[in-house]
Amino acid sequence: MDIPQPNTHRSNVVPSILTLAIFLVIIALGGVALSQLSWVFLPAQASLQARNTDGLVQLLLLIGGIVFTLVHVLLIYSIFKFRAKANDTSDGAHFHGNTTLEVVWTIIPAVVVAVLAVLSYDVWVRNSQPQEQVNFVNGESITMRAIGARYAWTFEYDTNVPLPLEEGQTLAEGEKAPTVSFVSSQLHTYVGQHVKLEMSTRDVIHSFWVPAMRVKQDLLPGRVSEVRFDPIATAGGFPYRLDENGVRVALTPEQAQLSTEEAKAQGLDNRFAVYRVVCTELCGSGHGEMYAELFVHENEEAYLANFFDRQVFAVLNPPDDPVQQGRLVLQSGAYPCANCHILSSQGWVGVTGPSLNGIGQRAARRVGGQSAIEYLATSIMLPNEYVVPGYAAGQMPHFGFSDTSPTGAASYNRMPESDLIAIIAYLCTQTESGDPAENACGLEFADGTLVDIDAAKAQIEAVTSTYRALFGTE
Amino acid sequence: MATISVPIGQTAVPNRKMPSLATYLSWSIDHKIIGVQYGVTALLFFLIGGALALAIRWELLTPTLDVMADGTSYNQLFSIHGSVMLFLWVIPMFGAFGNYILPLQLGAKDMAFPWLNAFAFWLIPPAGIMMLMGYFVGQTEAGWTSYPPLSTLFSGDGQTLWAMSVHLLGASSILGAINFIVTILNMRPESMSIWQMPLFSWAILATSFIVVMATPFLAGALTLLLLDRVGGTAFFDATRGGDVLLWQNVFWFYSHPAVYIMVLPGMGILSEVLSVHSRKPIFGYRMIALSSMAIAGIGFTVWAHHMFTSLQPELRIPFMITTMIIAVPTGIKIFSWIGTIWGGKIRFTSAMLFALGFLSMFVIGGISGVMLAAVPFNYQAHDTYFVVSHFHFVLFGGSVFAIYAGLYHWYPKVTGRMLDERLGRLHFVLTYFGFFFTFFPMHIVGILGMPRRVAVYAPEFTDLNRLISFASFVLGFSTLVVIYNMVVSFYRGRVAGANPWRALTLEWATTSPPPAWNFDDDPVPFEDPYGYGTEAAAAYLDAIDATFGVPDNTGSAASTPRLRPATAPAGD
Incomplete structure (x- = not known):
């Protein structure tokens, strides 16, 4: 660093190589330390999107940690090194800048944000790539809709299960038989299903957010918006199941983390995990109460047994x-x-x-x-x-x-x-x-x-x- | 080195007093009166906005709705808190600094359009009252962003008053900004080129350009909103062919640049304070000045990053890129400021502490800003407490810390009295830690799943919210310390003298407070506003002391202002 300084000792403002080395180690450690914050900071990682996003978040925290430590180490160092002694009324070193340094601290951040932009774009593309075979149930796609209305979520399921024809009713050539539809205030899916929700609102703007899935999309009056996510099993496993009366019972963490086969052997079949669906766009006085439960069943079998077949049965009987x-x-x-x-x-x-x-x-x-x-x-x-x-x-x-x-x-x-x-x-x-x-x-x-x-x-x-x-x- | 320029004048001039209270309560076209009017008005609204914030934190001590009567009253709390803090505190407070300091820094006798200046100020009190009146007519519950259709079809008449109030405040800003631009470009002394202008004036110039370009868009959006509310139109009503995204686009086309309106003047203050109190030239003067202009320009291309969850997906990426680019000029400023204190002789005055606090906290807001720009992360963070945390690090850790630094720095010029330094240090410590522990945990609670603008939240977030609330009470208390300091020092503070910080910019080359005509004679600016550490600068400063005297605070009767003629060189 070549800093012109007519009035002061050079050693006062230009650090030694050793100081620089210590400094670089400290800021690297700061970055690593802050990136570890992601473990307290991120909720359960329950979708493929969450997995991709969290990798990016760790990188962002690492770079953020380096910048934070860099600035604070420089600040604290300056505060101690360059503080005026008592009764020292003199002025500091007289220099106005350093072109090399200024070019460096323009170009390095520019390169860093360019790299971040490319990586973010990559994650965005991977996360929003349309999946084939969305909303598969029994080997066919069903339509799933999320409806926002103050202050509740409603989920509509249009299934492929045919309704029994009424007496004397016949279907014309090519006409499709009417099918079972039902609505629920809960959203149900299972590990491996590619979820695609068509979303609309009945009144104001709402926003569909599942923190565990890292997806968020607004529901806008006059438009149909869409959100996609692909649930996966989390480290926490599946902490709930239904008992024979259809009542939800909580499992111990050990039971929750068993593999499907082990759990089945213990009679703990059809387990599921529950996450929160939150409204994140201010919609009125009950905004904070506008949430719903998202059930992720451990496989399609559990999904059918716990939810789908019951709902279809209730409609038919x-x-x-x-x-x-x-x-x-x-x-x-x-x-x-x-x-x-x-x-x-x-x-x-x-x-x-x-x-x-x-x-x-x-x-x-x-x-x-x-x-x-x-x-x-x-x-x-x-x-x-x-x-x-x-x-x-x-x-x-x-x-x-x-x-x-x-x-x-x-x-x-x-x-x-x-x-x-x-x-x-x-x-x-x-x-x-x-x-x-x-x-x-x-x-x-x-x-x-x-x-x-x-x-x-x-x-x-x-x-x-x-x-x-x-x-x-x- | 160039010749020593000495402000004209021979002997110590008599101590001057501030005009009477009645002057401040009446129409005046003196920019210094108007500056104080702006400042006191803004501080009053700061206290109101702060009280509302504490009510919010009180409600959030528990995960259920128990302090407020219902959700609507809670929604009014944060709607009015946000609107007051932005439109009636930060913007007018920077207006206060701009009005008071800018003409003095430029060696001018007043602003270019004094009458317009007064008019711009007097729009503010009625607008403020109108905004608070919403409490009595009901339901200003759509937040400061006022998204339709919640703000049009579902809110009470308070929302109409809110829109009219913001309309008036916007008009006030535009008039003020035109005045600043004309003043800066035309009223500098002949010997001050634009590259010798103090950086605070540069910041005001950049800010004013943003105001005159962006604020008319806010006016347009508010007009449409008002027409929808009272005129039966359907600009934002989707059931009748309107579009809710229209509001979001136009509103953010103003409101994102408005973030820079609210932080650039603070950056200007920072450049002054850091240089003066570390006795060193500013590092990279041109880069700081130009980066203000770059921020002002790029600031117009990033607005849709507030709409990553509502905008058409394919439009999100371009706005992510522009948003990340704007981090570069901001980074230049941060590093230049560190370069400024590097090698200095730092005086840890209260003003300096707050300026250093700005550097420390604002950088966190910058980091979270870059994180938020990454679209996949934004999906997780958008409209959660992470965002609340981010913009408080920018607007409190940035703007308000800068305002405090400016208060400690220029209060002596305005009143002729020094603020108490011990209370100042107490104020800083309480603010710094109260602020950090109020807003830092919000990052975590937001990403974990707590949306913003809710009175009812998931019970697992209770502990973090308690911590946040308790810290916010400390932060609230810290405000009382500075208010107390300002009141007490006004009567009993040490006499400041013309130039207590030995600063080179022109506002210090006159008495404190300055006469109505600002300068007894045409002031001669020093060739470099930050040229500390040269003999020429020392001579210039000694000449100021010789002209105006330095205060004699040695006696026990510190409350009786006395000035003794300085016997040069009068280092202090």
Whole structure:
């Protein structure tokens, strides 16, 4: 370094070779140290995309660590070396710059960012490369959609399982048989599936983020966006499985990390891992509560057993009792009620909307002149007609029987009338104590079950049918 | 070496006092009055914005919503916090430094358009009140970025007031910037070429170019937003043929350059403070000046890196490249500043501590900025606490540290009194560590999975959030220390004299505070604004002391200002 300095001793400003060597070792160590931060810093690595991205992150941290240490070592060195002694009123060395040095510290960063740009581009290309055979289930692609609505995620699955034809119905030449579709508030996939989600929003901008997958994509009004990821098994394994009643049970870390064959030998088949789907674009007052669960099953077999076959079965074989139907509908997560309401019997803990505990007892008293069933139906179909004091209007999504709203805009969620009847019947049984009332909502119960299923359905349908005129039928 | 230039004047001039309070509360076209008006207004809004930030951190002590009444009130908190801090604190505060210091540094008697200058300031108080009024009409809940359709179809009338307020503030910025450009290009003394201009003035010049080019785009975007809200149009309503990305593009076309509006003047302050307090010429003057211009230029080509998760995928890569390129001129500045203190005789004044703190913290913001530019990493970090951390390292670790450095550096010029150095050191220590532990852990919690702008978060992030909140309370307290220091020193601080730091730029070649006409005679700038370490410079500084006297603070009655004529050479 050739620094012109008329007024000072050269040794004061130009470091020796040894100092330089120590300095280089220190900054290299700093870089390595910071790149180790990636182990505390990154969540589970649950997709191929995560694997690629994390390699890049380590490199970024390494370079970042070198720059950080470089600047701080220079700063700290200067602070001690060049501090003015007490009563020293003199000035420092008089030099204005050094062209060589300035060229060096322009070119080196330029080269570094050029290399980073190339490497980032490479990772980006690998991560967004379209995969063949997306969303394979039973050897065929199904359509998976993510729908964002304030403040919940809904996932739609259009399967290839044919619906039974109604009596007398025939298919024209080349016409495809109608297939089973179902919705869930949970996203299910399995290790080895190439996931491709078509995403759209019903209201404001949302953003689909799975931290464990390192993917994020906004859902924009008026557009369909797309996100792809390829789940892999993580070091943590699969920490959950369903017991014979379909209830999720947690496994020990050792059980979670067993290979599929070993686990099967111990009777621990069909395990899965659960990650968070998070909304990362501010969407309103319940933004922080807008999340869903992403289930990664250990293989396709587990996916079918734990999720897919159950859902298809429920569509093909609905229970007759509307209370049981309602319980299953709400449990399936087809509707996003859980994000905003409390309902202890379902384990809901949302706070944006009023609690539904004991709603079966309160419903009849809420609005003068409305029966309990009328109140519940109105609250679901037209949520802003009556807003419980202390809660904001305009927060709850709209539900209609069809895709077309009264004004013609497809701005709300489909809800078949049968689901509405089932949900009302189920909510009627919700009491503070937990035991269904004898005469909840004017429906006749004995020992906690409906006395006459058909009469109860007819009683509720008499109310819900009034909404057919408003929304049309399904 | 060139001839010694001496400011004209013979004997110590009488001590001057600041104008009365009433002057500051009324219309004045004196740039120094306006500068103080800007500064005090901005500081008031800083306290308001800070209180809102502490309320945010209080809410985030627990993973559930328990302090705020509902999610909307929480959303208002950070929306107004962000808007106040950016539009009513950082930008006007740099306006304060620009207004007060720039004409003095250029040896001018005032700005080019004094009336316009006053008008630009008086747009700010009503705009600020309008922004806070949102609290009383409801729901300014779309964040400072105000993305439609949340800000158009789903928010309350506070959002309309917000847009009008920002509109007014933008107009104020544009008027101020035009004034700065005209002043800088026309009102320098004949003996000061543009390459002899102090770097703070260079920074203001670069900033002003950005303001006049970028801010009209904000005005356009806000006009469309207001029309959508109150005029029934559908620019951003997708159901009626509008497009939400239109807002994002136009908003960020302003708001990314706005980041440089908010940091370049701070870099200018840093160049002044580092050079003066380490008694050394600035390292690479031209490169620092030109890199400001490079940042201003490249800053216009990077806006869509805020939209990596919404933009068409094939457009993301070009913006990644431009964003990475902008790290180069920033790096040049950082290394030049280190070169500046290298070989100096560093005085650890409070101003210097904050300038060094800037170097230490801003570099972290720069590193995380390059990381965020990498598209695959951005997918993980976008709209999470990592981003919150990044821009606080830039805007607090950068801009606010620079503002503090500038406050300690120029407060003596404005008031004629020194700030208390012991309180200054306390302030620095509390700020530095409070800041680091508030914002550094946010990187981690963000990447682990915590989005920004949430009141409710996953329970596993509670510990980190507690740490962040407690550190933020320390940071909040540190602000009270500097406010206390400013108030107490105003009455009881040591008398500063004309040139307490023995600095070469022209604002020090007049009394503190300067007379209404700034200079008793036409000042003669020293040939090199950072030419420390030469006999010529020492002679020039001694001449200033001889002309204006150095304060006699030896007696016990430090509160009675006395000036004694200096007997040259008066080293202090």
